[in-house]
Amino acid sequence: MHSPPLKLLIAKGVILTEHTPVSKSSKRRTRVKLHLNTSINQNIFTACGAGYVTVNGQCFNQSIVVTPEQVFNDWNPQDFDALTEIHFAYLLTIRPEIILLGTGPRQRFPHPRLYHQLTAAGIGVESMDTPAACRTYNILMSEDRKVAAAILL
Secondary structure: OEOOOEEEEEEOOEEEEEEOEOOOOOOOOOEEEEEEOOOOOOOOEEEEEOOEEEEOOEEEOOOEEEOOOOEEOOOOOOOHHHOOHHHHHHHHOOOOOEEEEEOOOOOOOOOHHHOHHHHHOOOEEEEEOHHHHHHHHHHHHHOOOOEEEEEOO
8 A cells, every 4th residue: 555645845846756655564665756847858867766766767776877968887886885996986087066875775974085086076975875865866967066876776
């Protein structure tokens, strides 16, 4: 049984809704469906859930990096514990203002030594759970910010 959608945020055409299926026999699971009310040709997260994200309707179940212009599916950390300086150096080549690191179902913080190259270059790194990273990316992208979302799946 599904509860009705709950509107979470509306900002500059971005509408975020959360659907929470509730079952007595299973844990609560949250799936976030994201919508953008505009026809611009930029990458947006349209949904995310356990083990996947959807960008412009295309589903991904491996770690990816998303910018307004490109989706990079060759970013290959398997999970948070596998992150190395090399994975963050890859993000340096994209040159965003800020990187949103989606760390999975819960927020985790990488050691600063892993991303020191980014901060030295003036690129901000923010860690958050994956649904928050997707929502934040959509908002910053709609404000024409040079943002990248690095999503661990």
